Amino acid sequence: MKILSAWLRSYLPALEVSDRQLADDLTLRGIAVEGVFDLGPGNGSLFEMDITTNRVDAMNHYGIAREVAAIYDIPLAPLDASLPAAKPAKLPFPVRIEANDLCGRFTARVLRDVNIAPSSGDVTQRFALLEQKLIGNAVDATNFVTMAMGHPTHAFDLDKVEGGIVVRRAQAGERLRLLDGTERALAAEDLVVADEKRALALAGVMGGWDTMITPETKNILVEAAWFDPGAVRRSSRRHGLHTDASHRFERGADFAAAPIASALVSRLILAAGGHMEGELIDVVVPEIAARTIERPAISLHLREVARILGKTANGRPIDASTVERYLTGLGVGMQKAAAEMYVAALPSWRLDLEHEIDLIEEIARLHGYNRFANTLPPFAGSVTELPWAAKETALRRALRAAGYTEAIGSTFCSAIDAATFAQQPNSWVPLGNPLSEEVGCLRPSLVPGMLSMLAHNLNREVDDLRLFEMGAIFSGGTERVHEKPSLVLGATGTAIAPHPLAGMRDYSFYDLKGIAEELLARFVTKSIYFDTFPASTGLMPSWLHPARAARVVVDGETIGFFGELAAPEAQSRKLRQTVFVGEFDLERLFHRALRAPAVRDLSCFPAVVRDFSFTFPDAVHWRQIADALLSLAIQEMRSIEPREIFRDKKEASGQYALLLRAVFQAQDRTLRLEELHDWARRIFAALMELGGQPRFPLELL
Amino acid sequence: MTNQDTWPELPGYTDDILNEVFSHFQQRLNADLEGVETEDGREHLRIKWLGRKSGLLKQINDTYVQKTPPEFKKNVGHRFNAFRQSVEFELDPRKISKRTGIAVETLEQLGGGQSKKVVEKSVIDITLPGIRPTLGMEHPLIRTMQEIVRVFEHMGYSVGVGPEVETDYYNFEALNFPPDHPARDTQDTLVVARQEHKPLRDRLLLRTHTSPVQIRTMERQPPPVRIVIPGKVHRNDAADATHSPIFHQVEGLCVDENITFSDLKGTLDHAMKELFGSSVRTRFFPSFFPFTEPSADVQISCIFCGGKGCRKCKHSGWIELLGCGMVNPAVFEFVRGKQPAYDPKKISGFAFGMGVDRIAMMKYGISDIGLLYSGDMRFLEQFA
Numbered sequence A: 001m002k003i004l005s006a007w008l009r010s011y012l013p014a015l016e017v018s019d020r021q022l023a024d025d026l027t028l029r030g031i032a033v034e035g036v037f038d039l040g041p042g043n044g045s046l047f048e049m050d051i052t053t054n055r056v057d058a059m060n061h062y063g064i065a066r067e068v069a070a071i072y073d074i075p076l077a078p079l080d081a082s083l084p085a086a087k088p089a090k091l092p093f094p095v096r097i098e099a100n101d102l103c104g105r106f107t108a109r110v111l112r113d114v115n116i117a118p119s120s121g122d123v124t125q126r127f128a129l130l131e132q133k134l135i136g137n138a139v140d141a142t143n144f145v146t147m148a149m150g151h152p153t154h155a156f157d158l159d160k161v162e163g164g165i166v167v168r169r170a171q172a173g174e175r176l177r178l179l180d181g182t183e184r185a186l187a188a189e190d191l192v193v194a195d196e197k198r199a200l201a202l203a204g205v206m207g208g209w210d211t212m213i214t215p216e217t218k219n220i221l222v223e224a225a226w227f228d229p230g231a232v233r234r235s236s237r238r239h240g241l242h243t244d245a246s247h248r249f250e251r252g253a254d255f256a257a258a259p260i261a262s263a264l265v266s267r268l269i270l271a272a273g274g275h276m277e278g279e280l281i282d283v284v285v286p287e288i289a290a291r292t293i294e295r296p297a298i299s300l301h302l303r304e305v306a307r308i309l310g311k312t313a314n315g316r317p318i319d320a321s322t323v324e325r326y327l328t329g330l331g332v333g334m335q336k337a338a339a340e341m342y343v344a345a346l347p348s349w350r351l352d353l354e355h356e357i358d359l360i361e362e363i364a365r366l367h368g369y370n371r372f373a374n375t376l377p378p379f380a381g382s383v384t385e386l387p388w389a390a391k392e393t394a395l396r397r398a399l400r401a402a403g404y405t406e407a408i409g410s411t412f413c414s415a416i417d418a419a420t421f422a423q424q425p426n427s428w429v430p431l432g433n434p435l436s437e438e439v440g441c442l443r444p445s446l447v448p449g450m451l452s453m454l455a456h457n458l459n460r461e462v463d464d465l466r467l468f469e470m471g472a473i474f475s476g477g478t479e480r481v482h483e484k485p486s487l488v489l490g491a492t493g494t495a496i497a498p499h500p501l502a503g504m505r506d507y508s509f510y511d512l513k514g515i516a517e518e519l520l521a522r523f524v525t526k527s528i529y530f531d532t533f534p535a536s537t538g539l540m541p542s543w544l545h546p547a548r549a550a551r552v553v554v555d556g557e558t559i560g561f562f563g564e565l566a567a568p569e570a571q572s573r574k575l576r577q578t579v580f581v582g583e584f585d586l587e588r589l590f591h592r593a594l595r596a597p598a599v600r601d602l603s604c605f606p607a608v609v610r611d612f613s614f615t616f617p618d619a620v621h622w623r624q625i626a627d628a629l630l631s632l633a634i635q636e637m638r639s640i641e642p643r644e645i646f647r648d649k650k651e652a653s654g655q656y657a658l659l660l661r662a663v664f665q666a667q668d669r670t671l672r673l674e675e676l677h678d679w680a681r682r683i684f685a686a687l688m689e690l691g692g693q694p695r696f697p698l699e700l701l
Numbered sequence B: 001m002t003n004q005d006t007w008p009e010l011p012g013y014t015d016d017i018l019n020e021v022f023s024h025f026q027q028r029l030n031a032d033l034e035g036v037e038t039e040d041g042r043e044h045l046r047i048k049w050l051g052r053k054s055g056l057l058k059q060i061n062d063t064y065v066q067k068t069p070p071e072f073k074k075n076v077g078h079r080f081n082a083f084r085q086s087v088e089f090e091l092d093p094r095k096i097s098k099r100t101g102i103a104v105e106t107l108e109q110l111g112g113g114q115s116k117k118v119v120e121k122s123v124i125d126i127t128l129p130g131i132r133p134t135l136g137m138e139h140p141l142i143r144t145m146q147e148i149v150r151v152f153e154h155m156g157y158s159v160g161v162g163p164e165v166e167t168d169y170y171n172f173e174a175l176n177f178p179p180d181h182p183a184r185d186t187q188d189t190l191v192v193a194r195q196e197h198k199p200l201r202d203r204l205l206l207r208t209h210t211s212p213v214q215i216r217t218m219e220r221q222p223p224p225v226r227i228v229i230p231g232k233v234h235r236n237d238a239a240d241a242t243h244s245p246i247f248h249q250v251e252g253l254c255v256d257e258n259i260t261f262s263d264l265k266g267t268l269d270h271a272m273k274e275l276f277g278s279s280v281r282t283r284f285f286p287s288f289f290p291f292t293e294p295s296a297d298v299q300i301s302c303i304f305c306g307g308k309g310c311r312k313c314k315h316s317g318w319i320e321l322l323g324c325g326m327v328n329p330a331v332f333e334f335v336r337g338k339q340p341a342y343d344p345k346k347i348s349g350f351a352f353g354m355g356v357d358r359i360a361m362m363k364y365g366i367s368d369i370g371l372l373y374s375g376d377m378r379f380l381e382q383f384a
Ligand SMILES: [Zn+2]
Pocket: B302, B303, B304, B305, B306, B307, B308, B309, B310, B311, B312, B313, B314, B315, B317, B318
């Protein structure tokens, strides 16, 4: 909003501070001046203002002048609403308010034999400084008055009005051509200013085309009214029309201002000729007057002022006379009712003032927020962290150490992705007003977002990627939404940073599995296993490769799925290299406690390493081998691990060679050869039982 | 150089003097080795240096080591032994091999650095880049959010969170937004589909701020409350350089007896100093939020220019950072149904909130908010 300092000063003859100082002082009181522009000698400054939505009373020059008067405690000149005497009317102009819940007041003034001409005087001069377009004296007058004192008015060509004015709800489908030339189909909830025949104007929003002022207009009806904020807002939204008038009415106009606005507009129009006919017609709905202009006074306790605002910077509390001065300056009628208590009559232009706290805010505002002390409240409680904060931190730390960078992806996905990635069939949540179809649903999984981020990087020639995201995923439907924390990992490219002198290796399923194992190792668990199901069972997510994916189960609960991205999914996203992805259910995982480190005594006796080289049929998996060896229950066997696997690439022999390493160590003694030989024999037997064939005889060990 | 060298007397036995002398011997040896090309020449050198009667090594031993006063013998002795090894290594490796049992070939590979042949074989290009372990990066938003939360934790605030999908009641109604407030409009708020049949208060939407957690916290526990709430929020904003439908906030709430506006000012002033440095100043402007009254916007003195004015603060010297205010009594009235202790006549409180994205963007000089949600490695890898 643009404000002229010279216009402000016309209401404030005693104002002495500079425009800059004025702008600063207003800003510190919440009447924000965002910019000050010098308009040249004698013209003062242009203030670019940003008035908060609750302060419709300050969205005009007189309202801001009122604030200035209160800030500096100087007089505010009254608005000159005097008018020449009217010629008598044969009959009062008929005005009827039918929608008496939506229109609280309607004033009508008849001007005859007017002269539609270019504006002059203050109007032309101030409009020029504001770069406001001049149209003609009648329309300019209504705009000028809105800028002057904030109350929107409207001028009708009286000769186009048939009969009197009726303020009513529109009939559904009723048509009205507005000043902007558009023809609107009205809804039954729209409030209109009508004559006996048809709607003339969309009340509080915009006037109608048929009754607009033209150079030929001779007689004018000046409307100044009070419309219900909700009604105006709904019509304004419904028709996509945001106007100066609707902006003000929908924030609550001044019920008392209508006759004054009418007089100011009429004065300006009559300056070019014409006369008034009859007195002002003023129809008031008492129920709405009681809610606005006549609302009851409220009490203000000085004790409350101190309890809410605390100390001022100079250590003194805000005293009674200061409170009185600030509020009186804003137009509040202050009546002392008891020693520490006032009864405050609320000004008609401040519908935002309703409660004691509103007055306390006004006191703080006028005093200046920065003139209050900075104090710290005493505290004697304890601080509780979120129960899972430490778990999140542990996961983040482990992931970063493993080279995974945290990313934050979109909360939304397309309906196709929602259907593909939902963890239960059809369990996902569509939005009612998405920004686009691509983001039409709440993500039921973090995987689609991760794939988008991987694709984003691959499309920019960044090929070696390890990303993770932790965030909420959404399931259920539009009736109920279930939200739970989830973790997604995504990786592609090389497994280790490439170097000209070091070997290269592509990221593999086993890299991802290793991370999963490492993350799960942070938690207290009884059992962890990985398994997989044939695609035909539908038990594995369709977005994973049918052969290179696994489910991870912790203590009997499925915690996640991971593996290579299924080829169709990779193709549809134009991912041109193999991508690995996995998602883990943090809600389930976080039910488990973080594992505290527990130390076992280190043995001071030497460990013995034994390698076993066997050939196995492909059908025998490592898990069976490990289980078989663990079931031997050799206490001194510290570890077993597969060291090398060899498959003849040329011949599909259905077999593979495995080099297996076992490490033995005792806590209490050096191992004897006979013991070692016995264990080796048992291991041999167990492996042969599984179908393994030794590649070297036992004696060579 | 001849075997008839005269051996100057040592001016003393300090480390500096001894180092210089033995370095001189080493240079002599190196110079001799440089000039040798044939096996014969090598044999000649072997005799010159290692000759039993008058080899240079023996002369050095006789002239210096033997004549060294006992208190310096150790110092001179270990230098001499090292030098002797070096001579033997170059001219008679078999001798060391015999003494130590290490194969001659191994000795050559171990190479003390003196053997030209060995050195040449083991030259590497130390200017090639190192093999760096891949380390994951912290996301700037997570990092900023945790920094803010930590400041308030130190001031006695517990951490709270709440759902991202909220009801109209928690997101708007209980926070004193009137039924037709513009923020409730679908132009500003993302809503879940098919809610129209539900009463307004039960309709599901994506929370537009973390403030609903204030209500949820107060419903759960009577005062006193000190809570800081980090979280993700959403608005129906098309993405551009400064707008994103997704962003993050940290919100705080303090409720107790006798919590005042000056407490709010002091708390935020202290927190901003903790977060941005003790020279930061704050100033408060009246503002408007339905759930606080009085409401304020808070500016901090520019962290880049200290308040003198620069491009980052648009030459004002100040940066707008927070919204805050005293909890509106109407909000307490909403909570009172479940927790009668929130009697606005007896208790009071303040709330504040800040945009994490904006703070992170300002701190790290990020010009496009979209980068924060892109997963772009070229962007993220800068947060090492
Ligand atoms: Zn600056």
